[in-house]
Amino acid sequence: MQKTVIRANSPWWRIPFREIWEYRDLLMLWVRRDLTAVYRQTIIGPLWFVIQPLLTTIVFTVIFGAVAKISTDGIPHFIFYMSGTIFWNYFQGVLNHGATSLVSNTNILTKVYFPRLIMPLSGVFIQFAHLALNSVVFLGIYFWFLYHGTAMEPNRWVFFLPVLILQTGLLGLGFGLWVSAATIKYRDLRFALPFLVQLWMYGTPIVYPAKLVVKPLLKWALWLNPMTAVVEFSRYALTSRGSPELWGLGLSWGVTLLVLVSGLFLFNKVQRTFVDTI
Template sequence: MNRDELALSTGARHGRGTAASARAAARRSRVTVIIPPGRFSLPRWSELWEAREVAYRFAQRDVLLRYRQTVVGVAWVVLQPLASAGIFSIVFGQVANLSSDGVPYFIFSFMGMLAWNLFNNVLGRSAPSLVSNQSLVSKVFFPRMIVPLSSAASVLLDFLVALVLGVVLLIVYGINPGWPVLLVPIWVVLVVLLASGLGLIASALQVKYRDVGYVLPWLLQILLYASPVAYAISVVPENLQGLFNANPLTWMLGMFRWSLLGLDQPPLWQIGGFAVVAVAAFYLGALFFQSWERNFADVI
């Protein structure tokens, strides 16, 4: 290599090194401007996406803490719906002798509990999440909405484990739900949207009003029996049918039982109505959360 070629090669390497150093310096000197959310503004979805690693760590911690130092471990995920379905099948199926729309009462109530637990656990775990992480919320900056939303990840894991058992029960009982089973992921997404939207509202309220931690479990317990989880909607007296059919959770249970048990398809207005309610609940929950977020660090 002659002197000119050596000079050109050295200059090129120097140029690449200078450019790399400039990019590294730009990354180090990048300034992040924190702007408080507006009173009626939606969250900045780009910020949530950039903080996805934080959401993953929250979800991972929830799973580990939930089953750490337990004797039974992850088996609690299937024991709870199994025990509830067994009690419901005895009380409502044998003692009260209620109808289960032609399918064995045990699997009828098990599938109902599967859908109910998805809704109940997402809402129930997201509501106290901010208060449970108050030291992080008050001292470290990150999108606060990640805390209640990440609660859904551990619930989805529980749901998938219980769903596997549900498939085994379908095989045991010889039930073939048919093609509607392909719609289950859509119903799951809608339920998570509905429960997460309500959870955002409940978690924001609980920061200021700790009464939410006492009232919400009580309301969910009442809602469990006010919704056709352990019984069929067909056994509800005719004068109360309109009240039960106005409950979006009735629509949810009908969709799950159609897809998982092969029962009659719910009316299209219930399917469309549940999709609208789920999306609207999440949208309103995000707006409400954003409007209250600016005061979290002061009152938590």
């Protein structure tokens, strides 16, 4: 018979992985619920998730490409901006989902118990569905460019793309856990978040190539941003252009794991009694 012991001050470092596994059905239903509910509510349904990055890409192409004439390393503007946007959207989506998961689900969390990590974790999968949808559109455009003989070619690194996608998800989750733990204490952080994320995007080589940043200190700062490596390497894999730095990739993974593990611990500590303060 299952035995549960409830004790004060359960250790923050004990992440209930087994329990999460037992609740995997809930996780999957949660993902499905979110997707169906979202798609049913909007008139154009899933189309919205395709239109949004396309519009962003068009805006970037016009402003940064045509008007500001920022270099894209010889990569077609559309491909350059859209690849970055898709990855960034995934990161941002997971981050936002994680960040608001505790505060926006209080009505459920104060009524029933299940491993709290399910909430931010579901964001990784929900956003992945949007990413997959966008990737299909992107690949269509990509192959059109390839077919018309644009000066770019994929290389062996394309097999590394799934790893980059995974990294993006984990990174978004890690930061999301951090923010959600912090928003329990400080509600107004939620309002600052979109702005901070926006700034962060400009600190990532999405509308400009990493190559443009040459000052050693700035370059370090740029590559310390874990999303830099993700964007640069994914672009390099698809076009064989850009300036992928292997040390930067290592650094990026280091930061990712650090953020993720510390985020998990922090979240695990906060979730024990967070319902007392909301």
